[in-house]
Amino acid sequence: MDKNKTYELVVKQVESLLEGENNTVGQLANAAALLHETMGWWWTGFYLIKDGELQLGPFQGPIACYRIKHGRGVCGTAWAENRTIVVPDVEQFPGHIACSSLSRSEIVVPLRNSDGEVTGVLDIDSKDLATFDETDAHWLEEIARVIERTL
Numbered sequence: 001m002d003k004n005k006t007y008e009l010v011v012k013q014v015e016s017l018l019e020g021e022n023n024t025v026g027q028l029a030n031a032a033a034l035l036h037e038t039m040g041w042w043w044t045g046f047y048l049i050k051d052g053e054l055q056l057g058p059f060q061g062p063i064a065c066y067r068i069k070h071g072r073g074v075c076g077t078a079w080a081e082n083r084t085i086v087v088p089d090v091e092q093f094p095g096h097i098a099c100s101s102l103s104r105s106e107i108v109v110p111l112r113n114s115d116g117e118v119t120g121v122l123d124i125d126s127k128d129l130a131t132f133d134e135t136d137a138h139w140l141e142e143i144a145r146v147i148e149r150t151l
């Protein structure tokens with residue numbers, strides 16, 4: 001299926017999955033599971049800001065590092081710069097944090113509060129190079145807008 005069509009469906013599924021629930025951990029876990037299973041990525045999950053650093057939240061995939069500092073790695077850079085970062089080849093990203101040696105490409109999308117401040121990130125890794133492009137960035141930002149309402 002065309003990537004845009006797949007994402008259109010996924011946005012609707014995420015909306016209905018999160019609706020009417022107030023268990024944030026469960027909602028984030030289900031959102032990660034839905035995205036991961038549907039899209040076939042290697043690692044799909046959340047880091048949330050707590051005590052001035054990004055701390056590991058619900059995810060699907062191999063074990064991951066617990067804490068990431070502001071400005072460090074792809075996640076900490078997305079936080080510091082308050083923008084989505086697409087990394088076609090993680091080996092070319094200075095300071096990339098390799099939680100899994102099998103990750104080859106990555107996208108990190110900030111989650112924000114109503115003041116536009118970053119409260120966490122949606123982080124996705126792929127075992128293939130250049131998995132993510134501007135289409136993924138566009139749709140994952142739509143999905144982030146839905147998910148951040150649960151925080």
Ligand code: SME
Pocket residue numbers: 043064065068072073074075076095096097098099100103106123125
């Ligand atoms: N690669 C990330 C660290 C988190 S793992 O990918 C799950 C980074 O550089 O911030």
